[in-house]
Amino acid sequence: MSKRFALSALVLLFFLPLFSQIPVSVLVEGKLGRANTAPEKMMCNEAGTITINPATHVGSSTDLDLDTIFLCFNDAILIDHNAGTENLSGDPIPATQGGITYAIYRNRPTIDGPDFAPLSTDAAIIPNLLDPTTPFLVAANTVRSNDVPFFNVGIFQTQLNGGNPIVAWFAPITADNFVERTFGTQTVFVPVYEGNPTPLGPCVDVNIDQAFAVVYLNAINASNIEVSDTESCSGSFELNGGLPEFDGSNYNISIVLLSDSTIRGSVNTPSASHEDVVRVSVPRAGEYLVTVRDGKSCPASFNMTFGSCTGLTFRLPEANIFLNGSRCIDITVSDFVNVASIQLALKWDPFPIRFDSIGNVNPLLGGGQGLDNLMFNIDNVQQGELSVIWADFGTFQSITLPDDAVLFSLCFTARAPEGTCTDVIFNTRGTPEIRAEAPDGNAYGITLDQGAVCISSDPLFLQTRFTDVFCAGDNTGTISFTVSDGLPPYAYTLEASNGTVVASGNIATSGGGDTIVGLAGNTYTLVITDSGNTGVINTATRVITIGGGLLLGVNLQEAAPIRCFGESNGAIRAAINENGVNVLNPGPEYSFRWSTGDTTQIIRDVSAGTTYSVTVTKDGCARVGSGSISSAPRMVVDRNRLQRRDATCEDINDGFLSVSVTGGNPSSGFYGFQWNVTGRDSVPNAQPIQLGGLVPGRYYLTVTDDNNCELLDSFDINALxxxxxxxxxxxxxxxxxxxxxxxxxxxxxxxxxxxxxxxxxxxxxxxxxxxxxxxxxxxxxxxxxxxxxxxxxxxxxxxxxxxxxxxSQPDRIQLRASDVRNATCQGGLMEWA
Known part of the structure; x- marks a missing residue:
């Protein structure tokens, strides 16, 4: 059997034609090894660091910070592994190609290795319900890459939380190898852990410092859509899903007529949340687009058709009043058919204009000035409020008025400086409730066209609004305007400061307008002309300055110096300015993405000689800054000032050393030094350091500065x-x-x-x-x-x-008899006798 295995119950995140994901159990070939008994973690593998590039996001969510990423349903984003930050030297079979994948947890993980046994005891692990024999779930990829795309297609909610939204934690984890597995028509790369022949997965690293959370939200859905009252143009629907399902927050809901986006319905259910029934009403028949968004901009939309309902329009004009002059403005109606009663509440700012009187009451509203059936409450006109109730209290009959008919007029005197304006509006929050009823008591749908009054000598009423460029260098500025009075149709031109016409067009009706988009930061001149009244062409001009947007500046500064030469303990701060003004204490609206993977304003443990970069983002505007940190001064022996006198000979101690040191940080004016033949001492910055009475040999000097940095050098004294x-x-x-x-x-x-x-x-x-x-x-x-x-x-x-x-001396001469013969007898005559 091959000595490797792949984690079963692996959640394989891979591309399907619609970018879907499925969990898959893979083969197990082998068994887990026992825990490593070493007292410290083996530094054999490192999972490295990650970053997230918002440009890779596909979808709707606006919250993509690495602390917690919120993914709307069908959102996707790429988690980018920083190449070169990993260390896979602990791969037991180096011939196979290892890499990085992502372990899945329920909470932030706390155990980083060094093998599977301790990892499987992490309390943050999500239980593997598909196959409890394997330690935990891991995300795989459809391509062999350390960069993994994260998709929200409902798999995590379904498999890990019973279909409910879920927050899952991920952390980069090393793998010894990857093998291809085919599931359906898809090929994925499954992480593999090997042995050689040690227990499988003997060296696994999880970078818990790079752990990040992803919230998988369900789709926002509308159900039980009903148009319940065809005459009053009301309806209802039930909402579920999105962020409110996760945290109980509220939906943002709008309803707009498809054929005319200026016609908007009303949402009558405040603070609608998950599984609430939402009630709406519209002013006229037609097909409406209902748009729903949650607090992370996850969207949903659907149409509601109100086929035969009846609605009418109340309209206030936009008009100028000359300084210290007086003018009456008309309240008009459209689609005012078979109306039996109305209730109106009006509001304005009493500072620019003083209420004078009510006039020009439509005679169909009652006898005389209509006071029989038309009642005005003017108790609060000094505070800028007035209410109206009309009904035919005598005959209880309904009336019909032609389009643009005047109900009555409000007369004002201008008393504020030139250029002062106030909205004159139907107060939807006032008393009584704005309402129009048919003879049978059913309410009509209502459209309210709000008005305004300005103190101006212009013959045309011209209101402008603008938005500045969002980020410096963008073309996201806008100018909106409406024009009234004079004789429509109107023509307009918009010129930039260099005289270039950037927009022009026509406005057909009084009260109409236009919005010009795609503008850069500049000063523009808007000129409006009408069609002439008794041969006189009326003109209104406005000079509008579009701000250049948010210009972020990023300057990398040394937050803490490197303590000693060659160390990596410095710190760099990203100093920010907005449009040239320094931001001393950046708040949470700023995000930081460093080339190191850090996400704080200050990064630490940096080295000299390395260029670091950071991307600072605020409100979608980004700026990149880069820089490096200076090295600590290197402490060295000044060889030009080194004096050395050798000893006369080996037995005479008349050698001498005189050493000077430069560099380091002797801020007190002193270095500490210690010879290997003396005790520790210190000398002032005035050099040299001297040592005499030396016999031939090698002498070692240790020098320390005020940062406790050390220099170790040696010097030889020879014999002459x-x-x-x-x-x-x-x-x-x-x-x-x-x-x-x-x-x-x-x-x-x-x-x-x-x-x-x-x-x-x-x-x-x-x-x-x-x-x-x-x-x-x-x-x-x-x-x-x-x-x-x-x-x-x-x-x-x-x-x-x-x-x-x-x-030496020679050896002693030795005599030795070679042959001895005894005599035959004593006294014999032979010579040997």
Whole structure:
């Protein structure tokens, strides 16, 4: 069996034609090894760091920070592994290609390795319900890459949380190899952990510091869509899903007529949340687009058709009043058919205009000035509020008015400076409720066209609104305007400061307008002309400055210096300015993405000589800054000031060292130093550091500065000269004789005096017969017996050498009889007798 296995119950995140994901169990070939018993984590593998590039996001979510990523249904984003930050040297089979994948947890993980046994005890692990025999779930990829796309297609909700939204934690984890597995028509790369032949997965690293959370939200759905009252144009629907299902927040809901986006319905259910029934009403028949978004901009939309409902329009004009002049403005109606009663509440700012009176009451509203059936509440006109109730209290009959008919007029006097404006509106939050009823008591749908009054001598009423460029360099500025009074249709031009016409067009009706988009930061002139009244062309001009947008500046500054040369303990701060103004304490609206993977304003443990970059983002505007940190001054011995005197010879301690040090951080003016032959001491910055009385040898100096940085250096003291002996030895002639002789000459090697004299001391006691004869350069001893003789030679400067010489003698002569014959008898005559 192959000595490797792939985690089963692996959640394989891969591309389907619609970017879907499915969980798949894979083969298990082998079993888990036992826990590593080493007291510390093996630094054999490192999972590396990750970043997220918002540009890779596909979908709707606006919350993509690495702390917690919110993915709307069908959203996708790429998690980018920072190449080169991983270390896969612990792969037990180096011939296979390892890589990075992502372990899945329920909470932030706390255990980083070094093998599967401790990892499987992490309390944050999501139980593997598909196959409990494997330690945890891991995300795989459809391509062999450390960069993994994350999709929300409902798999995590379905498989891990019973279909409910879920927050899952991920952390990069090392893999020894990847193998291809086919599921359906898809091929995916499954992480593999190997043994050789050690227990499988002997070295696994999870970078828990790079863990991040992903919230998988369900789709927002509308159900039970009903149009319940065709005459009052009301309906209802039920909403579920999205962020409100996850945290109980509210939906943002709008309803707009498809054929005219200026016609909007009303949402009558405030603070609608998950599984709430939402009630809406619209002002007229037609097909409406209902748009729903949650707090992360996850969307849903659907149509509601109100086929036969009846609605009417109340309209307030936009008009100018000359300074200190008076003017009456008309409240008009459209589609005012078979109306039995109305209720209106109006509101304005009483500072620019003073209410004077009510006039021009439509006679169909009642007898005389209509006061029989038309009631005005003017108790609060000094506060800018007025209410109206009308009904035919006598006959209870309904009336019909032609389009643009005047109900009544409100008359005002201008009393604010030129250019002051106020909205004059139907107050939807006032009392009574704005309402129009048919004879049977059913309510009509209502459209409200709000008005405004400005203190101006312009013949045309021109209101403008603009938005600045969002980010510096973009073309996201807009200018919107509406024009009234004069004689429509109107023509307009918009010129930039250099005279270039950037937009032009026509406005057909009074109260109409346009929105010009795609504008860069600049000063523009808007000119409106009408079609002429009694031969006079009326013109209104506005000069509008579009701001250049948010210009972020990023400057990398040293937040903490590197302590010692060669260390990696510095810190860099990303200093921010907005449009040239420094931001001293950036708030949470700023995000930081460093090339190191860090997400804070300050990064630490940085090295000199490395260029670091950071992307700072605020409100979607981004700026990149890069820089490096200076190295700490290197502490070195100043070789130009180094003084060294060698010892005269090996036995004389007259060597000398004088050392000067530069660099480091002696802010106090002192370095600490310690020789290997002395105690610790300190000297002022005034150098040098000296050491005398030295014999030949190697001396070590340790220097420390105020940051406790150390410099270790060594210095050699040599001998200027040394002595040698040159001897001639004459051995003894006969065994036991005393005619041996030794002649020793003193020899100086190295730097010597021009005239060198030697003193010879024989340390072996000489016999009484021995003779010693010395000269300036030699010593002779004679009449020596066999022995070893020790001599000490010293020159006039005290340099010495001791040597031993041996005088040998020949072996003793030995006699041995080779043949002995005894006599035949005693006294015989033979010579051998």
């Amino acid at each position: 000269r040394f002595l040698e002996t040159n001897a001639m030895i004459s051995p003894i002639t006969c065994f036991g004789g005393e005619d041996g002789e030794i002649v020793v000459n003193g020899v100086t090697v190295g730097t010597a005096d021009p005239v060198t004299t030697y003193t010879f001391r024989w340390l072996t006691n000489l016999d009484a017969n021995s003779l010693q004869t010395d000269t300036q350069n030699s010593s002779t001893i004679s009449n020596l017996n066999a022995n070893s003789y020790i001599i000490n030679v010293e020159d006039q400067d005290g340099c010495m050498i001791t040597d031993t010489f041996s005088v």
